[in-house]
Amino acid sequence: MQSYALVTGGSRGIGRAICHKLALMGYPVIINYKGNKEAAEQTAALVRKAGQEAVLMPFDVSNKSETETALSQWQEANKDAVIEILINNAGVRQDALLAFMNDEQWHSVLDTSLKGMYQVTKQIMSPMLMNRYGRIINIVSLSGIKGMPGQVNYSAAKAGMIGATKALAQEVAKRNITVNAIAPGFIKTDMTEDLNEKELAGLIPMKRFGEAEEVAELVGFLASKNAGYITGQVISINGGLYT
Numbered sequence: 001m002q003s004y005a006l007v008t009g010g011s012r013g014i015g016r017a018i019c020h021k022l023a024l025m026g027y028p029v030i031i032n033y034k035g036n037k038e039a040a041e042q043t044a045a046l047v048r049k050a051g052q053e054a055v056l057m058p059f060d061v062s063n064k065s066e067t068e069t070a071l072s073q074w075q076e077a078n079k080d081a082v083i084e085i086l087i088n089n090a091g092v093r094q095d096a097l098l099a100f101m102n103d104e105q106w107h108s109v110l111d112t113s114l115k116g117m118y119q120v121t122k123q124i125m126s127p128m129l130m131n132r133y134g135r136i137i138n139i140v141s142l143s144g145i146k147g148m149p150g151q152v153n154y155s156a157a158k159a160g161m162i163g164a165t166k167a168l169a170q171e172v173a174k175r176n177i178t179v180n181a182i183a184p185g186f187i188k189t190d191m192t193e194d195l196n197e198k199e200l201a202g203l204i205p206m207k208r209f210g211e212a213e214e215v216a217e218l219v220g221f222l223a224s225k226n227a228g229y230i231t232g233q234v235i236s237i238n239g240g241l242y243t
Contacts, residue, residue, distance in 0.1 A: 001131075002081040005223070006030040008061050008120055009090030011040035013189030014139060017212035018087055019054075020046045021220045027085060028053035030074070032120075034060050034090070061090045061116030062108070071123040082131045083124045085223045088117040088161070089139040091154075098152045106153045113157035117164065125172075134177035135223045138165050139215075140234065142185045146242045158183075162234050169232030178231040180222050184215050185238025205240035 005022040009015040011033035019029045020043070029047045031054060033040040044054035059070040091113045094105035117138060128134040143151050144158025162181055169179035186200055187210040201207050215237055221227055222235075236242070 002028070002078075003084035004028050004030055004055075004078075004081055005085035005087070006032065006057075006083045006120075006124070007087040007089055008032040008116065009034075010087075011036050011043050014184065014187060014212045014215050015087075015089045016043045016046065017216035018089060018219050019043050020050060021213075021216035022085065022087075022223065023047040023050035023052040023054075025220055025224070026052070028055070030055045030057050030083070032057045032059060032061065032070075032090065034058070061120055062111035064119055067116075067119045068123060071120070075127065082127050084128070084131065084133060085135045085137075086121060086124055086128075087137050087139065087219060087223075088120060090116050091139070091141075091157070093151070093154055095150045095154070097150055101153065109153040110157045110160075113154075114160040114164075117161055121168070128177060129172065129175050132175050134172070134175075135227075136168070136177065136179040137219055137222050138162075138179070138181040140165075140181045140183045142183055142236065142238050142242055145183055145234065145236065165234065166232045173231055176228070178222070178227065180227075180231060181234040182215060182218055182222070183234055183236045183238070184210060185236070185241045186210065187212055187215060203241060204238070208239065210237060210239060 005027040007019050010019045010031035023029050031043050040056050047054035059066040094109050138161045140158040140161050143155040144162050147155045165181040
């Protein structure tokens, strides 16, 4: 049976680095993206260059019917395959102080990270349980552990994912499925382009932003068979910013 890895929000930044890393580990990669096909194609090229099949799968993780349709169609067309590794990475930021936050800013952030994680994970859970093996890794954030002013929505979404990680890990452990979360601090990506890197780096003990590839290396370890006894954990990668 062919084993695949699925990365949500895989077209850019941390998602792209993760797709590349999993391909280097020998996995064909399903690259989910919402709208930026050009960026997703660039990620696919990296996966193919690493010698693996790249499957582009556009759908909005916050949309139940889109998610179910895309994954069901793939599962129907690939009966001899299983998604062995799931990386719930899709997320958006809509920063605002709560007093000035509108409903759309709240719902879009919660729906993409938290609801998206639920919908994608639920869809692939039965085949993974039948296969009696799996790795689920949720990309959360320093914001979900510490809370960040101006990010009540993002902090709530990521904290919710952390709670879900710990609970699900206990539900599926006996089937040899591990569930962990990785909480990056400030990482150089499109998502942090609008931040003052020089000023913020001064707050970080390592005095720099992290690289997407550094997060991907940790994903690679947790996705490997070597990490079989690690589950229900939240591992920070933040240069010592909050420990």
